[in-house]
Amino acid sequence: MHFPSRRLGVTAVAVALTMITAGCSIGSDSAGGGGKKLTFTSYGSGYQEAQAKAWLTPWAKAEGVTAVQDQPTDYAKIKTMVESKRVSWDVVDTEPFFPVGACGKYAEKLDFDKIDKSKFPEGTVSDCAVPDAMYSLALVYDPKKYPDAKPTSVADFFDTKKFPGKRLAPGFATGGAIEAALVGDGVTPDKLYPLDYDRAFKKLDTLGDNLSFWDTSAQSQQALESKQADMALVWSGRAYMAAKNGSVYEPVWQDNMLAYAVLMVPKGAPNKDRAMDFIAYATSAEPQAAFAEDQPYAAVNSDAEPKLDSLAESWNTARPDIQDKGFYQNVDWWAKNQDQATERWTDWATG
Structure with a gap:
């Protein structure tokens, strides 16, 4: 899909599979090999590389999980997987509009007994998605x-x-x-x-x-x-x-205008419980800080304390003074009206 690659500033590349072995052999839980697996999908490029470095690799190593990466995020592909009951992705980085609009149909409700939603900016948490990176x-x-x-x-x-x-x-x-x-x-x-x-x-x-x-x-x-x-x-x-x-x-x-990316779990994900564990880790303070130190996106966990140089800090949208001067894009409205708004925009832009 093209809109997400615009939003996050990464170039959608040809789908490629990267295997990160984290202390155990490759194989899914249902494959008979007994291995623990999780498939993470995002937008590729340095953005996904930083997510893997800060979140996926250390979590997988600590948990003894084989982490598999896919790219790029594709809403049509998620819908096809769910409708055909052949879901292979466990956690996906997306725009917030999609899981909010598709909650319960194409996105699983998250387990907030595992994920601490009290650490996120007000208004950024929904039943089926939590923020993982902030920008403006x-x-x-x-x-x-x-x-x-x-x-x-x-x-x-x-x-x-x-x-x-x-x-x-x-x-x-x-x-x-x-x-x-x-x-x-x-x-x-x-x-x-x-x-x-x-x-x-x-x-x-x-x-x-x-x-x-x-x-x-x-x-x-x-x-x-x-x-x-x-x-x-x-x-x-x-x-x-x-x-x-x-x-x-x-x-x-x-x-x-403040905006953010989110993590979601596709409906019917093969490793749903493990996906909740990964999301809880990825959005916790230290992994969030590590990601913010690597990429030009602000941490979403209020306890995160990334070590930023003066230039990075000047563009850090988690700063209270920047937050106070801004407003959040209304995700709920866009989840319901994105198709109509896109049609109106296209008519205006080409008229």
Whole structure:
């Protein structure tokens, strides 16, 4: 599926199977070999490599489990597995919209006797998914373009008189451009949903030829590094990676849209109980800290204390001051309305 690879900034690669042997022979519980197994699926690239390093490998070694990795996450494949009763994935990293909308049908309810949901940010836990990585859609700008008055909120993204120049925004419905347009037009975050498509598209239209879009977050990072825009709405992780590579953009955290990835268990997963154990471990403090030290995503466990350098800390969306200036994308609304919103976005973008 394309939307998740846009969201997390990883490139969907051809499906490949990586076997990580953690102290025992390969084989499933039902294969007659007696081996303990768990299959973890995510989006590949450095993102999944970091998840394996921080979560999967140490957990599997400690538990004597053979860990199998697959990629990329694919919602259609999950549905096909469940409907055919041939589920091979145990834990999957996804957008929150899917397991929230498919809870009980394509996603198992989680065992909160094992998973401590008290450590997650308020509002991020659902019956069938818990967060595993946090990030934000933030406004960034080139300070050399605006040496005097500087942008201070998302509203300035739409003020081409005071802040002339090229704009860049996510080019797909779930990316946050609709929410940004409404906030920029004066809608307060608590009044955003249900989204007023007509008002949002009218606001985006005011940017005219000044506005262009990124389709993958890798494109957004490249655009920052090559200074293709004066102001951009991009994922915080990609802005951080661009900054590491020398880009000059500075963030504006007012009205940043907080978002997160989740872990879910497909309905009928062959190793459901073990999947709950893994999720409990992966979202605990130390593994979360280790992941945040490796990737440009914030830890979701409130007890996690990642050791970050000054640059990474400046983009750390778990910071209270960033959280206080932001709002969460409404996962429940998107779980019910993603298809409609995508259709409306496509009609506007191609009209």
